[in-house]
Amino acid sequence: MDQNSFMKKAFALAKKGRGSTGLNPMVGAVLIKDNKVIGKGFHKEFGGPHAEVVAIADAESRGNDVTSSTLVTSLEPCCHKGKKTPPCTDLIIEKKIKKVIYGSIDQNPKVKGRGIADLRRHRIETVFLDYEKENRLLNRGFLKVVAKNRPFVTLKICMTLDGMIFNKVSGSPNIGDEEQLTHSNKLRAEFDAILVGVETIIKDNPRLTYRGAKSSTEIQLRPVVLDSNLRTPLDSKVVKLRNNPIIFTKLSQDSSRAKKLIDLGCTVITMQDLSPKKVLRKLLDNNLATILVEGGAKIFSSFLESNIFDELIVYYVNSFMGNSGLGATNSLSKEFNKLKDRNCTIKKMGNSTVMVFN
């Protein structure tokens, strides 16, 4: 295996921390000796040991001597004190690791190259293998929180060519074909939470899970429902799956309806203002850093109107539905044309076209 393969392994490990690293970045690391992986680790939970520490411990627990091994890590090792865990560089030096290959610089001003400098001072060979782009994508939630103090938000809409998102006549929840659905489902794996309106829960009864990965437990998607009047059905899939859905409502948490939902494992948050801004603020408080907004029309409209989103993904499937369809938007106080300020890429995908604005 070459450096890139090991780095990709580190990134794959990093992703396992999704949903539990809180507002920390996701990081993964592997230890290599004789071109073989002798230990691996990822940053599992906020306040817990860093990926490098986990990888070293993992190697040793398997009876491997880590002396003179190579550490491949998705992010520059930390070197600063005064936090929950000691500096990773200290352990790397102590354990006589020979070489450190890192994929990105830690943008935390307390580190930012100092970790690497520290290692060099101790004659540890360092190699920068440029995976900055991959790291920016992986940790876009973390980076957005650092930069803007709110989660990273993606709006995802799947429509017919005439802008319909749901067939009122057939009641079919899916507009897209299999290829679109697969693509759209895969997308979910990159988010901490999926946000929908209660109408979507009532009409589509979606699971809001990421399907397809073999070890689905690795992906901790948190369902979020905006539901002013607590109409989320007690037997809806999102409740029954017990993924601890967050339900935002204007009703009191003491209402009998709220109590029932809480008994069923839901987190009920009462707020009088369910605007995107307020909701996102609360999601950040809940350590959710990347939010995928999946509709329906009311939710899209309010997010578009607020212009608080980082990415808009529109799938157009090659069909027309006419007025048996439900439109993608409802009220917008005026035409939303701020997309002109965003970059747009378009791509054909089987019987669909995907437009991405960011």
Next chain:
Amino acid sequence: MDQNSFMKKAFALAKKGRGSTGLNPMVGAVLIKDNKVIGKGFHKEFGGPHAEVVAIADAESRGNDVTSSTLVTSLEPCCHKGKKTPPCTDLIIEKKIKKVIYGSIDQNPKVKGRGIADLRRHRIETVFLDYEKENRLLNRGFLKVVAKNRPFVTLKICMTLDGMIFNKVSGSPNIGDEEQLTHSNKLRAEFDAILVGVETIIKDNPRLTYRGAKSSTEIQLRPVVLDSNLRTPLDSKVVKLRNNPIIFTKLSQDSSRAKKLIDLGCTVITMQDLSPKKVLRKLLDNNLATILVEGGAKIFSSFLESNIFDELIVYYVNSFMGNSGLGATNSLSKEFNKLKDRNCTIKKMGNSTVMVFN
């Protein structure tokens, strides 16, 4: 100038016949001597002289000797008798033209290579410069009539990303920005007629002309309005411009309303069935071979439902309108997904995306 430049000139000339060659193909020709154009011509009207004949006459009328000149023509010269005009090959041979450069083969089974063979037999040098693609585009109306006995039909829709074609609140007729409007206007130059519903006439009051060409008289766009109850306003632009608009109605031509429109230069056609099939049949009877359907929702829906169209051009402008917009479609008896059988190309265009299905 090189061969290609001359051929392009021939095609530019051919286009001048748009709207008047009836169901004949458009053809253009230039005569070259000493690398200079000494004569030019195009097929001007059904039954009139062919482009080659016009070019020779044009050269001679300017005092040029056409002996030993080169003829560049967009289409193979005809060689068959028993039609309104004598074979062009006879004249070419008689006039001692030295060389014929042709851009496409005449698909008429009475010609189809025989014109060229005829010239060769008389020791005239022939060169095939492949402009078949250009000819297929230019004469797609003629070719569609030959193949399917109906005009070539393009549907053109400009929408916001949520499928709105008109702003009900502002009443603004244009969804697109300048770049889209320019593109869309340019498109009109390639059609014999523009078809719209009466709602579009009432709401947008469009001119339905091709604007932008310096000699706009060259482009003979015929406005066609589907108007069951003859609601076309007498002072609408389409009536006032006196381009002999065709108005399809279910009302009698003897009604006072119809009489007024006829007095104002309109052609009123009464039919009880205004389905795309019947309307196109009638347009063919009126020698209109390429039809651009521009909406609105009712017209789009009926053409989609009938699936009688050869090309669908959708412009998506990068904005959302919400429910102050009027949707691109209204009733469709069921979801129209036959686009899956068509080829789709997508292209970014400034602040819009263009999808073309054909």
